[in-house]
Amino acid sequence: MAVKMVNLTIDNHPVSVPAGTLVVDAAKKVGIEIPVFCYHPKMDPVGMCRLCLVEIGRPMVDRATNQPVLEADGSPKISFGPKLETACTTPVSEGMVVLTENDKVSEARKDILEFILTSHPLDCPVCDKGGECPLQNLTMRFGPGESRFLFDEKMRLAKQVPLGELILLDRERCIQCARCVRFQKEIVDDPVIGFSQRGRALEIVTFSDPGFDSIFSGNTTDICPVGALTTSDFRFGARPWEMNAAASLCTHCPVGCNLTINVRREARAGGRDVIKRIMPRQNESVNEIWICDKGRFAYHFTESEQRLTEPMMRKGSELVAVSWDEALQAAASRLKKAGEKTITLAGGRLSNEDLFNLCQLTSGLGGQYWMHGTMGGGDLLAQVGVGQGTNLGEFGPGSAILVVASDLHEEAPVWWLRVKQAAERGATLIVASARPTRLDRFAKCVIRYAYGEEVETVTSLVPEYKTDVSEAICAGIQGILGAENLVVFFGSDGLGLEGTTALAAACMELLVKTNHFGRANNGLIAVWPNANTQGAFELGYRPAADLASRLAEAQVAYIAAADPAGDDPALAEALRKTGFIIVQELFMTPTARMADLVLPAQAFTEREGTFVSGERRVQRYYPAVRPISGPRPDFQIAAQIAAQLGFSLEERLASLVFQRLSEAMPDFAGLTYQQLAMVEEQWPLIGRHDLYFGGTGYDNHQGLGVQLKPAAQRLEPLNLPDVPELPPLQAPEGAFLVVPITCLYDRGQTLLPTSLLHERMEKPAIYVHPKLATRVGLEDKQSFQLVLNGISTLVQVIFDENAPEGAALLPRSVGVPIQGPALAQKEIVSG
């Protein structure tokens, strides 16, 4: 599809841009900056602030002949309008002449800025935005030296209005550009803030309870062109110019959002480096310039006081602190004795380098290594994962997205955002889920199934199996058939290990049968529970269904970044039988409490490494703070134990481990840290040198990452697994079905230390449909003893009309262990 190009002249520079481009963007292409406040390249223009006024002329056309009028020298005669026009709302047209630097324009800018500043408090010294503020920058560059308005007539408004516990509003500073209001409405579909009143009385208000109830609220502070919206986390934390920046990645979900971590040494922290704030780093193929509030605020675990700082060994019944030498020797001698009776269990939070060294160490001993988790199917992504060059931002008409068994809004918010935007651009979105999700509104077709029918549903979407199917599925098949590109997201909503493994196989079958694999913008994406679950799969780790018996039989269990005992009572029971437990962790988890040897590991902010996102993009993160003394990086600990055993593993640098990894793993072949750090120019241009898009965090100098080619794209033969059938889920008399769901703010180990989010965290509660509740005999807000897998926990009942009638929903990681769909009972308390 050829895009029509339009030629115009901006300040005597000839420009050729696609039709429909706005004058501001066209100017940016040739490096001419037209100042803006309300305009944002990610949102529709509104033309509210009038700062972008420019002089625009168009070629004159003779009405009689419809021919352009020519000057004496043969050039087209240009007619300039009597007034200036807003460059942010005017699309380019052929032969247009734009003047951005003449006296008329400068005068207009000066006047607009003077108007905007009439009621601005000018409290830049105490403003958190001061130093990276578009209003400050533009006033310095284009504004008047002094104001003619009377100081006494300034509006005096509330200085500190909490919109919620996360975002604070300063009413005086607001210049009413509506970027935040438009962001919430247009981009994230959470219109919880809006304008109230008019004229000079206009103010931003929130009308949700709790206030500003949106999981993307932090982004409004980034795009606010003044210091009107600030986060309570960063409030008066530091001045922007005082902080150092490090590139990092979000570790909370498989999207792999690129982050900038701002750090400063602080006297009140005893001279330690302190993370002051986290901001999004631009990566147009991953997170654009957005991150969710979990990624923005839930970093406090890395600097928690509860972090483990020294190795500990069980002596008698107590864990006592020992030196690293002693700990490493003890670990090595135990592992040597155990030999092939060693089992290594790793979590999806570890970097590829850690996982590589751990699996090298374990295979050197002849032992087995497993992943801790209840979601399977990652091995299939190595075959039919999305192809290299996939970018959800390119999805539009002709593309289709299928989301199965995942509430993306809660599980991977930025994917939700991008899928939603793709649907709005015209991509066919098909949502298959057992309960309503926030994505349904944007879907062309919503397929509702009962928990347990996930695999069946996906299989029925394969066009060639077309049998007697429902209308919704028919519409789904039509959507898939009509699409050139298809991406399938599958999650673990209501599913355990068995269910997700089967679902992944069914999704792969669908993709293969419809020939949507092995190329860019086609393939499978898994909505993993952790940031690097995909990386663990790539390196050969698999979740084990019979983990309990394996752990019970092992002589040494080496557990890194996983808490099996805390997650699953059956595994805790099994670990009691394990000969010797080595735990490598950040915190004293329930598993660590059971351990014979505890090794403190470094947090991701203290070291470097790589993750593989759900879209199989390998990305690098960099050290942000100086490590606290004591803990060591996971890969180093594994290598140092290996050294005691006489194997040579790389312990010096993550980059050297990665070098070995890329030599050993065909999927990573040829990849280097240098390649991962490469960047190219990204549009829209947003960043540090920019006067008007604020935020010093957007600039991405440290790498866009590299997407791995799936086997299908490398033209290797596929190995299509059989799709196992799942046993139907039915509850016998006296019991009811409970399925696990994922919630954004759970009570996980990495989230709890962020006290700011406590109010929004899930409580130990189950969501029950009123009809199901009546059947079981539960009442709303009632607390009762839930018996699940033989364990009784006190939970609260929350009535939820959106929950299916067949099963109650239990969020993961809120203190009630659940691995997959399970039968539950209400404990009868006698007396």
Add this chain to the structure above:
Amino acid sequence: MFRGILEGMRQTLRSFFEKPVTIQYPEQKRPVRARFKGRHVLKRYENGLEKCIGCALCAAACPADAIFVEAAENTDERRFSPGERYASTYEINMLRCIYCGFCEDACPTEAIVLGDNYELSFMDRAASIYTKDMLLEPVPAVDKLTPQSTPPGVFTRSVPEMKDPED
């Protein structure tokens, strides 16, 4: 040649009877000039509240990177300065400071002033770091110590409206 020696001796003799220019420091001290730049002082308002609002512009202006500021939030129950923000940490490394006075110029509230004190001596490097307690000027009365409890809605402005800032 003789003449030259006599000339010199005459000069010596004359100086012998003149009033000496040296003074008996430290018993005797000479007043400093009006624009002398000595050790910094953090000023207070008359009600005892600190003028410093912790904006760290002095630290930004400092060519020697001698100033370090950390800010925190005021409440009406625990108020250090007018407005929302105050300096919870304020440190100047007097060994680094070059007494240029840029911090004075940068200060939006005239909180930091280079004073008259030039008698700085330390026994070790750590002692050269002057903290907020050492820099703040003494309170006029005991009841004017910070933090103060203030009525709500009175001290809402960080930067005072200065009609004609004095130099």
